[in-house]
Amino acid sequence: MLDAQKNLTTGFLILLSLPAAAIGFCLSAGIASTTWLLSTRYGLHIDNIALIWLAGPLMGLLVQPIVGALSDRTWLLNGRRRPYLLVGGIAGAVSMFAMLKLDRIATSTGLSLLVIAVVVALLCDLSTNVTFNPARSLVADLTPEGPDRVRGYSWMQTVSGFFGISAYMISLVLGNEALILITVAVTFAFSVLPMLFIREFAAPDKRLAPPESAAVSREHATGNDAFKALLPMSAFMFYGIFIAVDKLVFDGALADVSVPLFILAVGITLAWGAAIVWRARANPSSELRLRKILLGHGFAWLGVQGMFVMAFFFVRDFVVPNTAPGSVLANAFLRLAHGAEPTAGDTAGNILSLGFLLLNVVGALLPILLLKPLCARWDKVLVHRSAMGLMAVGYLLVSMGANGEIFYYAGMLMCGIGWSSLISIVFAIFSESVNSDEMGVSMGVFNSSLVLPALAVPGLLKLSDALGHHRWMFVLFALCLAVSFAFWCTVSDRTSADGVQQGP
Numbered sequence: 001m002l003d004a005q006k007n008l009t010t011g012f013l014i015l016l017s018l019p020a021a022a023i024g025f026c027l028s029a030g031i032a033s034t035t036w037l038l039s040t041r042y043g044l045h046i047d048n049i050a051l052i053w054l055a056g057p058l059m060g061l062l063v064q065p066i067v068g069a070l071s072d073r074t075w076l077l078n079g080r081r082r083p084y085l086l087v088g089g090i091a092g093a094v095s096m097f098a099m100l101k102l103d104r105i106a107t108s109t110g111l112s113l114l115v116i117a118v119v120v121a122l123l124c125d126l127s128t129n130v131t132f133n134p135a136r137s138l139v140a141d142l143t144p145e146g147p148d149r150v151r152g153y154s155w156m157q158t159v160s161g162f163f164g165i166s167a168y169m170i171s172l173v174l175g176n177e178a179l180i181l182i183t184v185a186v187t188f189a190f191s192v193l194p195m196l197f198i199r200e201f202a203a204p205d206k207r208l209a210p211p212e213s214a215a216v217s218r219e220h221a222t223g224n225d226a227f228k229a230l231l232p233m234s235a236f237m238f239y240g241i242f243i244a245v246d247k248l249v250f251d252g253a254l255a256d257v258s259v260p261l262f263i264l265a266v267g268i269t270l271a272w273g274a275a276i277v278w279r280a281r282a283n284p285s286s287e288l289r290l291r292k293i294l295l296g297h298g299f300a301w302l303g304v305q306g307m308f309v310m311a312f313f314f315v316r317d318f319v320v321p322n323t324a325p326g327s328v329l330a331n332a333f334l335r336l337a338h339g340a341e342p343t344a345g346d347t348a349g350n351i352l353s354l355g356f357l358l359l360n361v362v363g364a365l366l367p368i369l370l371l372k373p374l375c376a377r378w379d380k381v382l383v384h385r386s387a388m389g390l391m392a393v394g395y396l397l398v399s400m401g402a403n404g405e406i407f408y409y410a411g412m413l414m415c416g417i418g419w420s421s422l423i424s425i426v427f428a429i430f431s432e433s434v435n436s437d438e439m440g441v442s443m444g445v446f447n448s449s450l451v452l453p454a455l456a457v458p459g460l461l462k463l464s465d466a467l468g469h470h471r472w473m474f475v476l477f478a479l480c481l482a483v484s485f486a487f488w489c490t491v492s493d494r495t496s497a498d499g500v501q502q503g504p
Contacts, residue, residue: 019190020156022186023187039312065444095127133447150376161420172354232291235265292490296491303480315408359412363423392418395411
């Protein structure tokens with residue numbers, strides 16, 4: 001395996017991708033089943049479900065940078081990232097199994113179902129945060145900057161995408177409960193076993209990777225710069241804390257001001273971002289470039305996380321009523337497997353799962369087949385920027401799903417283009433912008449750039465409700481991706497040694 005690692009063979013890159021893919025499978029299973037399970041099996045209201053989804057990002061905001069910083073300095077079990085991958089894989093398997101037993105846990109502990117659901121969601125997201133950061137950092141640790149780094153993250157997304165496709169297929173054919181049980185085994189096995197065949201180093205070491213190319217040498221932002229780059233999105237953090245306190249302490253008594261506060265948080269973030277863009281035009285630097293990268297990534301994830309939380313309700317309330325029950329394409333899988341006619345709740349879950357399956361098919365195939373060759377010919381930033389623009393168009397297509405099931409699927413296919421870049425190419429862009437000695441903590445900060453906007457998703461939900469009982473939610477998601485596209489238009493592909501931007 002050392003020769004394969006030294007030569008960065010395709011087989012080694014696939015092996016290197018398995019821990020991230022395992023947690024990706026866990027996330028896909030959660031997206032396919034969590035809202036459905038909480039709504040249909042446990043009868044929780046959409047506001048409570050949004051609160052449960054909010055618990056995870058709050059945990060991630062605290063845990064990711066800490067885990068990243070610790071993994072940069074840890075040496076245990078012959079690895080820096082290995083201990084966290086092992087612990088995270090086990091915790092992820094346990095928490096997913098607990099999702100099927102929320103009512104029993106609540107009864108045995110005497111706590112409310114909502115409290116137990118929040119605790120289990122926190123444990124699940126804790127395991128994700130403990131695992132994802134080291135898994136992504138491991139790819140950067142063992143690949144040099146440039147084409148090999150892009151290749152490593154492209155394979156990571158391709159393998160993760162294949163796992164995601166499998167998760168949604170299992171959901172469609174066997175049902176969500178079977179999916180959760182299979183997720184327990186997959187998360188444990190593929191987080192733990194690959195670490196038996198990968199060699200790490202106590203300090204950043206490229207002895208088993210090709211030498212760095214002088215062509216990609218440039219000034220890198222420090223971990224401290226990365227933390228500062230999060231400041232423009234701090235309004236999202238305060239909004240998320242407000243929502244959590246209002247729900248848990250005041251029982252929603254302050255709900256009437258949630259939409260104005262959300263609009264204010266978005267306005268402050270946009271104004272701060274515009275000031276950064278203006279400053280960068282006059283005095284470009286690696287730190288300002290990093291801030292624009294995180295803003296572009298953050299607004300994309302505001303739309304994406306909103307889709308994860310709210311898509312089920314759009315499908316249930318607008319797509320299903322306008323689709324003849326006997327002609328629902330997604331139900332064909334369940335009829336083939338079980339020979340029974342699905343319920344209305346099952347139909348909504350099946351359409352949702354098929355849509356996410358299509359998104360992940362595109363997300364799995366494009367990084368290797370299209371994005372990597374495009375990055376070799378044009379700037380990585382240009383490729384990623386274009387993908388964000390296409391994802392905005394895809395969301396607009398999904399918003400037409402109220403006119404029929406096909407529009408929803410067509411939109412999800414186009415969104416897959418953005419999704420494929422959002423969890424592959426962007427990691428290469430970011431990892432080449434920060435100091436490799438602080439890759440773990442920097443990746444933790446990078447995750448915070450999507451966690452902070454995720455804290456504001458309840459406000460997006462309430463705004464969506466106010467505009468038409470969620471009829472226009474995907475239009476709002478498209479606006480989020482359009483803002484992301486605008487910020488990425490101000491980012492150059494690389495900086496020179498003195499931090500000055502090069503290229504458009």
